[in-house]
Amino acid sequence: MxxxxxxxxxxxxxxxxxxxxxxxxxxxxxxxxxxxxxxxxxxxxxxxxxxxxxxxxxxxxxxxxxxxxGTVSMQGANLSAVTEFILVGFSIFPHLQLMFFLLFLLMYLFTLLGNLFIMVTIWREPSLHTPMYLFLCTLSISEVLYTFAIIPRMLADLLSTHHTIALMACASQMFFSFTFGFTHSFLLTVMGYDRYVAICHPLRYNVLMSPRGCACLVAWSWAGGSIVGLVVTSAIFQLTFCGSNEIYHFVCHVKPLLKLACGENVFTLAMGMGLVCITALLGCCLLILLSYAFIVAAVLRIPSAEGRHKAFSTCASHLTMVVVHYGFASVIYLKPKGPQSLEADTLMGTTYTVLTPFLSPIIFSLRNKELKKAMKKTILNKL
Structure with missing residues (x-):
């Protein structure tokens, strides 16, 4: 026709x-x-x-x-749509991969065993069935799940020459790592609120931190982490990835993935995702700082030095963990732009993904007298 x-x-x-x-x-x-x-x-x-x-x-x-x-012409260049990625990771350290594998394996096993021991101790010891240790137990669960989402894959890549990861597997890893990572941040904020109520409002503690109230705080922490993980992952993977498929990281993370994306809205989306992550982290950090400002003011009004020391000792482990967690998180999310080597970026990434979970059970078991006493009791009962 x-x-x-x-x-x-x-x-x-x-x-x-x-x-x-x-x-x-x-x-x-x-x-x-x-x-x-x-x-x-x-x-x-x-x-x-x-x-x-x-x-x-x-x-x-x-x-x-x-x-x-699957082939797109963009400004005279032929770009192929990406269906899988290559995690470059520690392949930039070819002579150190075995050493990294042994080091990270030992740290991962210690993280798992330490957190599991904390959970078992809290569950077996009736004197620890309080809101503070309920939150600590939940925090240990989030640590285990966070490391499980990242480290096994990283260890496998250290022993393998095949570093490819499918698009959906990369999206799943990003979702779970962000979900459990931000759940950890929200739980630290909830623990700060618990210490604030215990020291500043001791007579109302049982009312404000009732079993139902504690369950709601834990549920909201997990829900908040899941929402952040879903928002970030869905936003990143609605982009088109074309050209190179090499992720210069050992995990599917936002920043290296944005470098592989093509399209007009990449910059806008990058700014939006950065704003979401930084707002969530800084919001939690500011709430914790506000809680401790009231705690310090209340403790300074205690007349006896022994009373002040006892009040501060209940916050020591949590405050130490907050400093470690947000200190290493700032290395990832708030580091200034500038020329940085790939090796330095890779090693800095391990501070938040490997080192922070490794230090968590050490800090809580050594800095918390009640937990340390209960753990010794559990070990002696086993013997």
């Missing part, structure tokens, strides 16, 4: 006069699906002006062009 985009057979239809095709003679491009071709190819119809010599009139040339599906 004259003037149609494609013939029934999908072949080139030749030159058509302008009055027949009812189109302006300027060049146009339509994308059409050609059912006669293989599914891995896409058909494009290029309509360009031509001179019909027999009638002396300007018409259109219909030219069908086929290109492989």
């Amino acid at each position: 004259s003037g149609s985009l494609l013939s029934r057979s999908g072949q080139w239809q030749g030159c058509f006069p302008d009055d027949v095709s009812s189109q302006s003679p300027k060049s146009q491009i339509w994308r059409a699906l050609d059912s006669a071709q293989a599914p891995e190819k896409l058909s494009f119809l290029l309509r360009m002006p031509c001179m019909n010599n027999s009638r002396g009139r300007i018409g259109l040339i219909h030219v069908k062009v086929e290109i492989p599906q």
Whole structure:
């Protein structure tokens, strides 16, 4: 039929006069699906002006062009859509990979065993069935899940030369690492609130920190972490990744993935994701600082030195963990822009993903007298 985009057979239809095709003679491009071709190819119809010599009139040339599906032309460069990534990770340290594997394996096992021991001790010791230790037990669970989402894959890559990770696997790792990481931050904030109520409002402690209230605080912490993980992951993986598929990190993280994305909204989305993460972290940090400001003011009003020391000792482990957690988190999220080596970025990434979970059971078991006493009791009972 004259003037149609494609013939029934999908072949080139030749030159058509302008009055027949009812189109302006300027060049146009339509994308059409050609059912006669293989599914891995896409058909494009290029309509360009031509001179019909027999009638002396300007018409259109219909030219069908086929290109492989998944190939996009952008500003003259051919870019292929990415379906999997390569985690470069510690391959930049070829002679140190075995040492890193042994070191991180020992730290991971200690993290697992330390947190499991804390959970078992709290569960077995009735004197520790209080809100503070309920939050500590939940914090240990988040630590175990966070490290499980990252470190096993990292250890496997240290022993393997095959570092590819599928797109969905990368998205899953990002979701769970952000979910458990931010849940950890929210739980630290809840623990700060618990210490504030215990010291500043001791007579109302049982009312404000009732079992139902504690359960709600824990649930909201997990819900908040899940929301942040879902928002960040869905925003990042709605982007198109093209060109290079090498992630210069040992985990699927936001910043190296944004460097692989292409599109007009990458910068806007990067700013939005940075704002979400920094706002959540700084919000938690400010709430903790506010809690401790009231705690310090209340403790200074205690007349006896022994009473002040006892009040501060109940906060020592939590405050130490807050400093470690937010100190290393700031290295990841708040480091200034500038020329930094790939090796330095990789090693700094381990401070938050490996070192912080490793230090957590050490800090809480050594700085908390009640927990340390209960752990000794548990060990002696086993012997």
